[in-house]
Amino acid sequence: METSTEPNVLDNVSFHVNAGEFISIIGPSGSGKSTLFKLITGLEQPTSGEILLNGQHDHNRLGRVGYMPQQDLLMPWRTILKNAALPLELKGVAKNNAHQRVLELLEEFGLKGVEHKYPRDLSGGMKQRVSFLRAVLSGSNILLLDEPFSALDAITRMNMQAWLLEKWEKWKTTILFITHDVEEALFLSDSVFVLSETPVQHLEKINVPLGRPRDFHMIHQPEIIKLKEQLIEQLRWRVTP
Template identity: 70%
Template structure:
C-alpha cells in the first residue's frame, strides 16, 4: 500500500466543456492515517473535490490515485459521509448500519452480525432496534459514520457532518470522531466552514484562495496528539487561527 492514501496530480475539471475551470492543474497529497480539513468560501470548489474523489464527476486532466492505485471507476473505493445523514426512515439503526455490507454482497444475517459487534464502540448499544425518527442528531451521525466506516475503505470523506448539530453536541461529536479516527487508523478529508473545528481535528488544513483552484494555502496545526478542545486556545494555535480567518475574510465577496 502506498504511504499516500490520496494523490491529486495536475488535476483539472470544469462542469461543461469550454466553461471556466473549477480546478486547473491541482496537486496535493494526503498521507496514510492523516486528518486533513478543507475550508473556503461557499462555491469555492470544496464539494467538487469530493465528487472527483468518489467518482461522481470525472476529471478532464491529471491523475487521481487512492492508496497508490488509479481506478477507472472510483465509486466504492472511498467512504463518503454527507452533511445529511441520509438514513432510511423505514429501517432500524441495525438495518441502516448494515446497508453497505449488504450492498457489498453480504447476507442480511452476516451483515447484522458484524454490525452488532460494533454497536458498543459506536455508542449505539441499546438503540439498535429504534428508527431514525426516535434518535438525536448526534446519534444519527454516529450511525452514518459507522455506515461510512463499513464501506471498507481507509479513506473517508466527511462533508460538514456536524454543521446541523447544536454547539454542545457538535463538540462531543468532534471528540468522539477523533477517538474513532485513532482506533480505526483512517485517512480523513473533512470539509468545514468552522475554523475552530478544523484546528481541533486536523493535522493539516487546506484553504481555497483562488478560482480556478491551482493550489491550496496549506497550514500545519501546531498541536500534538492526543489533544483536548482547550488546546486550541494556546498562543500558537490562536496565531494560526488569526491567519486562517484573515485568509478567508480576504476571499469573501459581499
C-alpha cells in the same frame, strides 16, 4: 493523489495525503470543496489528470472510499441496524452476516440498544454516529466527511468532535474533512488545506502545531489563536459581498 477538472472550479490541482493523516479542507462557499469530494468518490470524473487512491489509479472509484455527508441521509423506513448494514448489503454480503457485523460494532459507536429503533427516534448526534458507522462499513481506509457536524448544537458538536478523534486515533484511517469552522479544522487536523482562489490551482497546506492526544483547552494556545485569526482573515477577503 492528483486531480484536475473544469477550469472554472479546479484547474490542474495536485496534492498528496499521507496514509493515516487527518486533513481538513476550508474555503469560501463555491470554492470547489464539494467538487473535490465528488471527484475523489467517483461521482464525477476529471477532464484531465488522474486520481490515485492508495497509490492506485482506478477510473471506477465508486464504493472505494467511505463517505459521510453533511446530512445523515438515513432511510426513515429502515431500522438503525438495517441503515448501518446498507453498504455491506450493496457489496453483496448476506443480510444475516451484514447484520451481525453491525451488531459487533454498535457498542463501540455508542449505539448499543438502539438497533431496532428508527432514525426519528434518535438525536442529531446519534444519527451522525450511525452515518459514520455506515461510512466505516464501506471497508475503505479513506473517509471523506463533508461538514458532518454543521447542523448540530454547540455542545453536541464538541462531543462529536472528541468522539471522532477517539475513533480516528484508534483506527488511523485517512480522513478528509470539509468544514467552514476554522477552529474545528485546527482542533481536529494534522494539516489544513485552504482553498482561497477561483479557479483553484493550488491547495495551501497549513500544518497544525498541536500534539496529540488533544483536548479543547489546547485550541486556546496563543499560537493557535493567532493562526485561527490569520486563516479567518484570509478567507474573509475571498468572500464576495
